[in-house]
Amino acid sequence: xxxxxxxxxxxxxxxxxxxxxxxxxxxxxxxxxxxxxxxxxxxxxxxxxxxxxxxxxxxxxxxxxxxxxxxxxxxxxxxxxxxxxxxxxxxxxxxxxxxxxxxxxxxxxxxxxxxxxxxxxxxxxxxxxxxxxxxxxxxxxxxxxxxxxxxxxxxxxxxxxxxxxxxxxxxxxxxxxxxxxxxxxxxxxxxxxxxxxxxxxxxxxxxxx
Amino acid sequence: xxxxxxxxxxxxxxxxxxxxxxxxxxxxxxxxxxxxxxxxxxxxxxxxxxxxxxxxxxxxxxxxxxxxxxxxxxxxxxxxxxxxxxxxxxxxxxxxxxxxxxxxxxxxxxxxxxxxxxxxxxxxxxxxxxxxxxxxxxxxxxxxxxxxxxxxxxxxxxxxxxxxxxxxxxxxxxxxxxxxxxxxxxxxxxxxxxxxxxxxxxxxxxxxx
Numbered sequence: 273x274x275x276x277x278x279x280x281x282x283x284x285x286x287x288x289x290x291x292x293x294x295x296x297x298x299x300x301x302x303x304x305x306x307x308x309x310x311x312x313x314x315x316x317x318x319x320x321x322x323x324x325x326x327x328x329x330x331x332x333x334x335x336x337x338x339x340x341x342x343x344x345x346x347x348x349x350x351x352x353x354x355x356x357x358x359x360x361x362x363x364x365x366x367x368x369x370x371x372x373x374x375x376x377x378x379x380x381x382x383x384x385x386x387x388x389x390x391x392x393x394x395x396x397x398x399x400x401x402x403x404x405x406x407x408x409x410x411x412x413x414x415x416x417x418x419x420x421x422x423x424x425x426x427x428x429x430x431x432x433x434x435x436x437x438x439x440x441x442x443x444x445x446x447x448x449x450x451x452x453x454x455x456x457x458x459x460x461x462x463x464x465x466x467x468x469x470x471x472x473x474x475x476x477x478x479x480x481x
Numbered sequence: 482x483x484x485x486x487x488x489x490x491x492x493x494x495x496x497x498x499x500x501x502x503x504x505x506x507x508x509x510x511x512x513x514x515x516x517x518x519x520x521x522x523x524x525x526x527x528x529x530x531x532x533x534x535x536x537x538x539x540x541x542x543x544x545x546x547x548x549x550x551x552x553x554x555x556x557x558x559x560x561x562x563x564x565x566x567x568x569x570x571x572x573x574x575x576x577x578x579x580x581x582x583x584x585x586x587x588x589x590x591x592x593x594x595x596x597x598x599x600x601x602x603x604x605x606x607x608x609x610x611x612x613x614x615x616x617x618x619x620x621x622x623x624x625x626x627x628x629x630x631x632x633x634x635x636x637x638x639x640x641x642x643x644x645x646x647x648x649x650x651x652x653x654x655x656x657x658x659x660x661x662x663x664x665x666x667x668x669x670x671x672x673x674x675x676x677x678x679x680x681x682x683x684x685x686x687x688x689x690x
Contacts, residue, residue, distance in 0.1 A: 330488075
């Protein structure tokens with residue numbers, strides 16, 4: 273359907289909103305008209321929150337998680353086990369694992385997953401930083417062994433990425449584990465219920481003791 | 482689910498986005514992270530389109546439709562019948578009727594519908610402007626009769642609003658009509674609700690008198 277919009281401003285707004293994933297032009301029109309029905313201050317508050325997110329967000333220098341400062345609240349938390357590193361694809365996955373309340377270690381956000389079809393290779397992710405981080409930790413004298421938990425999706429790309437990281441960590445004296453697959457093959461972390469996901473953290477499989 | 486966000490900026494953006502109708506906190510998070518993954522220019526373009534809509538949009542002084550100027554493209558169109566006024570609830574309804582390509586008259590946008598439950602009374606709508614507009618048109622000497630088509634929803638609120646407008650126009654020498662109600666084009670009798678089917682029988686079209 274090629275809509276004819278009564279206003280160029282409306283059309284521009286609808287096109288901007290429908291550029292969001294999963295938002296069609298009909299929903300975008302509904303949202304644009306909703307915003308138009310709001311007081312201007314509300315609309316400005318809305319756009320300001322989004323602009324500030326884009327302009328001011330930081331990434332934690334340790335785990336690459338988004339954060340309000342250079343070091344995220346999890347990495348700054350002395351009560352967490354900084355030698356157990358849960359490797360995840362995205363910020364959303366950190367939030368999913370945190371929601372289970374089952375994990376007291378820290379994270380490493382890859383920022384994606386190895387996907388040749390989407391042109392994403394290892395160098396587009398934070399794998400190098402992970403290896404450096406693990407390498408530095410495992411070089412500390414007299415400290416407990418480092419464990420890397422590969423908490424990636426169970427699909428081919430996730431498995432490929434896990435295997436790639438496993439190989440990269442190969443020479444380091446670290447324990448490497450992966451989420452227990454109580455989840456169905458191909459399930460995303462994002463959509464897993466937190467009980468199942470929590471079990472998967474607790475019952476992680478040991479790949480290399 | 483009370484999510485714990487890793488960043489106040491992210492939380493603010495998610496809260497802003499989830500204030501949109503039909504967008505839950507999970508979708509809002511997905512959208513916020515999508516925006517975060519975009520180049521800043523794209524995000525600014527997105528928010529600017531929305532800000533401009535809120536700040537710069539005009540309403541047509543004749544039909545109350547949103548417009549880029551004080552008079553919308555439909556009201557400015559000399560080829561349209563300015564004495565046949567289709568009364569609709571919203572901008573979306575104008576677009577729906579325009580998409581049919583069947584209507585060559587003009588519109589009047591009420592900006593809502595009478596709904597005591599939502600605290601919307603006649604004075605919150607553009608009914609007064611409609612009556613003034615129709616009154617001025619029907620006072621023109623020697624011009625054809627004005628027709629007001631009530632194109633409102635078929636629910637109680639729509640019927641109430643239609644009836645209220647019908648009463649307000651009562652003393653003016655204008656024709657008042659309403660959208661035909663009946664089965665949709667191509668609908669099966671079998672699956673039609675009995676209220677609609679009943680209306681279709683009562684208001685049947687006469688092919689041969």
